[in-house]
Amino acid sequence: MSRPLATSALALILGAGPLLADVTPNEVWQNLRDGYEQMGYQVQVGSEEGSGDQLSLSDVVLTAEDETASDMTLTIPRIDLAATGDGAVRSVVEGRMVLQMRDTLPEGEEVGITLTLDAPGNQTLSSGSADEMQHSFVMPTLVLEGRTLDDSDEVPVTATLTNVEGTQTNATAADGSAAQTYLGSADMLEMQISATGPAAGTDPDMPSEDMPSDDAAPEAEGEATAPTDTAATDSFDATFRISDLTLEGEGTSPAGDLNFGNQPAAALEAGFSGAGRFAMGAIAGSFTSATTGGEGEDATASGEFAAASGALAVSMSAEGLTYEGSSTDMTTQLTSSGMPFPISYAAALNSFRLAMPVVASEEEQSFSLLYALEGLTLDDAIWQALDPEAALPRDPASLTIDLEGQTILSQNFMDPEFADGSQTGPDGEPVMPYQPRSLSINDLSLDAIGASVQMSGDLTFGDDPSQPVGTVTGLFSGIDTLLDSLATMGVVPQDQLMAPRMMMAMFARPVEGNPDQLQTEIEFREGGSIFANGQQIQ
Template sequence: MSRIPTASLFLSLPVTLASTTLWADLTPAEVWGDWRQYMERMGYQVEAQEATEGDDLTVSDVTLKMDMAEDGGDFSMSLGTLNFEQESDGAVNILMPDVMPMTINVAPETPEDEPVSMVLNYTQTAPVMRASGSPDALQYNYAADTISLTLAGLKVGEQSYTEEQAKFSLTGTGVSSRTEMSGTETRSYEQSGRIYNLTYDVVMKTPDDPARVAMNGGLAQVVFDGSGALPMIDAGSDMAAMMRAGLTFDGSFTAGAGSTEMEVSDPENGDFGLISSSSGAKLGVSMGPEGLAYKGGQQDIDVNVTAADMPFPIQFSMAESAFDMKMPIMVTDEPQDFAFGVTLDSFEMSDMIWGIFDPTGQLPRDPATLVVDISGKAKMLFELLDPEVASTMGDQAPAEIHELTVNEVTLDLAGAEFDATGAITFDNDGMSGAPGMPQPVGSLDLSLIGGVTLLDKLVTMGLVPQEQAMGARMMMGLFTVPGDGEDSLTSKIEFTEDGGILANGQQIK
């Protein structure tokens, strides 16, 4: 499937639709002129008819178009008629149509693929957009009772999809945003926004497949805060060029209670259902020459699953599910920071699930927790956001690792707890480690509490064969030493500069 250029679409359209593109001076003509220049710099072809009446400006038949040269196809959006009205206090009101249709045409990549044509309607109810301030410090305020993005038509090849076969609706109520901007060659901005309630409704069913998927849900109190810098260059879809020119973004999203319900109707393989809920969610995104970072999570998660081939529902919950990822994306002389983290806190399963493999209750059913927190430094060998580089790098590694720090790895499960910490550096010049790997130097500290007791229980339950358990005990004897408490084992694994490996001071390589 072809892709819409991410730089142009996702940087331009949200700004257009949420009042963040309308860079204005204090006259309607200058507001529209600067907006048009902005969209053209982002790679869009802008078509419009302009007419003035006194101090006001009417721009009709506004259409934005873009050819997706990388994969074929095109994108267009009709903004209809925009009215820029001069206010007595020097501000400019922008009046927009209630419905603005978007058309996406995707060309087939191979002879076996079929062309895809899609129409999406962006709809607003009682929208208010106002530009104020000075040419060097502009402020935009936007509000609407509702906004929505709805699939109005889908055609694949010669097949047109009905609403029963393809449906997409995203609706927000109580929408407001505030944006402050400054600069010309590089535009700095700060933005905040709020959606009181956000809901979605999706249906998917292909004509040749009897299965039908329906999904709906929503989030309450969605709040966004962000800032960044946007260079005004003719980069089109080249995100790497935007980065080199100074593109930065740092934003956070938070939401209150949320829920999702999915139903799969499948006459051949049986029906499937899922209901999930959470008390809150968060997501942070930042990008710039120093790297790309994502951080997010949900709280108080509850999931219920039913399926035709399962005799009872599957239910599980977590106090928190979180992730953290940071990676360099630009080629630099010095290594840059990276990080990866996952947290699954207080994971609990229903007694029905426990009963499948532990009917007599031999294992502790305390909540389980997994924490992974690692960081380090790596040097990029290619610019991953450059489309030409990404298509030609093949099987080559995109980066070389220089440092790895295990801040925390913890697994607390069924009465046993495993922990690991440590730090390792890598010699990328010698490459004398494992085949194709740089030489590691450093150490890891490991501990296991309750592991022997858990292993014995698993053997008694018949989940682990006796011969495999004997092999595991032998490995523990070779690589661990007794810890401070009962059923406690520790190990220190060291990687030396001459390529050796030590376990608790004993040479194993």
């Protein structure tokens, strides 16, 4: 999907709940309609019936207003709104909603997806005042069914959420800006994906070589006709189950006509912000696949994965974009006809966090990247294949990457041109939107198979990012012992150990009192020269 289409879809989803509500159904609908139009959508209503305490709307269609995202529509068959008699309004969506998104790739290929949403028994109760409204909603089940818009590949998707409920609060300030909070939950999400399509290198419109041609000799009368083969196909089937889902969110929208749907950069600069946190309980999934190669060879694969819990969070404002997630107690098993043995591994923790600027500025802005993998273990079958003599320690491995720094962003991240890299400098050459100015390596460490590496340092950058200035230090443990183990295993021939040891001697020196530890100091100087422990290497 193009960036305008993706951001337009995001805005539609974020605004799909009830917006400002009042004490009558007509006022509720007018505020709802105004909210969608402020997000950049055209709203059409097939028919409107009722007045006073009841209102029914039929064939409600929301269409993206921006021409670059005009192929996205949400169709709602019917909305019934009725006053409850105690100052609240009950809203019910009847029938299956249809969400369709289309886009055309640069090559001319049309892609997209069509989804139907069915929520029997749904209802939303809206109450409060025009300045601050509270909405409580329930959906016993929410079923999504869809398929890709592709003539050759079939990718049907079915997802079911059970016991969906939540609350949403919308407040409007005197200057017209708005603030929203959201809290929702579901007992279970179950999803099935079943994809089929022509095998690689085959033409779905052509019969296979086993299929007789039209001018083949006819069968003798009474002779049985053998079934013919069709073109080879690939298939993929997967199921997912996630329990105990919760979603929290908040956001602010500036006053006026600016909206994140079709003017994301301007809306961010005007004060738009949004944040969402998604937490999950137990996670489990499995998949199977079958493919046919270009030479007609068949291949199959299957796998299972599980985790005790997971989390995902995203926030965006003029201050930047933050995206982070984690999972705990992961297990994964993979089998394939192309692998000599099954792959099975587990990890106690896998987490990441990325923060970066999104609004262009001539001033330096902060960025950071954090990744942690803790307690990684491999199945005994893998160890038996790699190290049958148990020469290497099999303790859990870990990896940590902790970086932060300053950069100048020369182009808004949400601009359509950002993704295609079309920005150029005065000389006509492509310009990198992110221009680093400093980098701090807080921690870069790896601990595995009895050896460990720990690195840290600080670098600054001028106009040429390939020539940093600064110092990076490192501490290496167990490297010499690891080389001896690899030689024992036959991975490194004994008579070739001298070369890697000489290489280490060029960049590192022994730690006094601990011969199995090495330390290094790499210094980057002006002009591109590099020194290792005081000796120039470039």
